[in-house]
Amino acid sequence: MKPNYFLLVIIFWLASCKKDTITESPATQDLVGYEEGEELSAGIRTVNDQSNLAFSYQLSGLNPQEKLNFFVGNSFFNQNWVEAPSSTTARDGLGPMFNARSCASCHFRDGRGEPLANKGLLFRLSIPGVGTNGEPNADINYGGQLSDNAIQGVNKEGAFTIFYSEQSGAFSDGETYSLRTPLYTFTGLNYGAMNSGILFSPRVGQQMIGLGLVEALSDNSILANADENDINGDGVSGKANYVYDAVSKNQKLGKFGWKANVANLYHQTAGAFLGDLGITTWLFKNENCTSIQNTCQTAINGGTPEIDSTNLNFTVLYTRTLGVPIRRNYKDANVLMGKMIFKNLGCESCHKAKLITGTNAAINALNNVEIRPYSDFLLHDMGTALADNRPDYLASGAEWRTQPLWGLGLIQTVNGHSYLLHDGRARTIVEAIMWHDGEAANSKNAFKALSKKERDNVIAFLKSL
Ligand code: HEC
């Protein structure tokens, strides 16, 4: 038989290409600064996937029952709830007031929301002062969150529009960038004019990865980084929020939400069922209607409560057990260089690389895991431009929780957009950095002064997370 020379030539050509790439970047040079295992953002629990479903896998090491429960929880997270009465009583009870029909509308593919109604943006509302448990003081007519949706026969609270104004700036080397400041207008308000002193906080839903590991951090491991009065004099404080936990009925260290305004995933999930979908639970029994919203109060409900504690538990377990994807390109020279610059810029004063989870989590796989979330989970004053001027428990209007950076480089792949920061105003990672101010001003200015190549390396590092 005649040998297929054409095929052979192709094979040799491919082999030589591969060899070329290897010789061009010698392994020794690649490995400078590489730390064994740093690609495993959630340590031994890391998920090995980088597809558009990278945020949707359960972490490894769950027991057989937990593995099954994850899938039941997943269905409650993704399903669309319907209005009561309906033939599927386990899945009805949407509203009367709501923002979206499913958790996944705002956490699409367990990822990041966009600054749009129904796709992840919501407005927390309050008036000055605090409520009985230290929480923001709900508005009498509009409550604690703007409901921009309602079931038939009930008027939604209103809607919103966003207008962005652009300001350009320049890096020290002359390259320009542009930042867009959002300006919000509430429209079609159905329950009277809003209190003139109303405070509001626009927020998008975060990616759902690794949250159980964050919950499993001991208070001490988080408080070890707190420096509320900046005693070490580095210009960065780090303050703990203490918030009301409806489950234990105590004040607890806040860990979740953009202002660390919720202590645990049980409260967060039950709170989202009520506040975002209008689904009652044993924890939050009353529908989300203010006293002047009569049709809301008299609307048919989907049971008392609308989701029972078994199904609520499945959903909570789901939020606890979503894994964290493995990093990409972590041995590339530019990424390793970027990692070093990130450190030198002082980004790690807040975006702490490494933490170890505690030993008390009910789910065994969450205990004793070395994680690399790139967050201290503490509050920092980020300056006036990012401020919402709405206090949330101990968080001031200018303070935000350091957003973990794990998964950052996959948001585009999973969600098809790269809107960042609490209100999605940043369109790129560079813009997100340039919005940093307040305690992060020194870091931001140091980034601004870098050369183009150095900035690109930092971004390459961040995209590898
Ligand atoms: C209307 C959009 C929307 C819907 C629907 C929604 N969320 Fe969220 N989610 C958000 C926003 C916005 C935040 C940030 C909240 C804050 O900072 O106060 C958030 C935060 C969270 C967090 C904390 C994440 C973190 O990193 O701290 C969890 C957990 C969560 N949501 C779970 C759920 C579950 C479970 C459901 C369904 C029962 C749900 N969400 C439905 C918008 C939404």
Ligand code: HEC
């Ligand atoms: C003083 C603490 C602090 C420092 C220093 C700091 N950050 Fe942040 N970072 C934050 C906080 C808080 C947020 C969330 C702010 C918000 O959403 O309004 C954040 C958000 C981000 C985000 C957007 C994350 C997301 O998912 O939306 C990126 C990217 C980021 N930081 C990168 C950096 C880089 C790079 C540096 C160093 C040049 C840096 N940060 C320094 C506290 C800090």
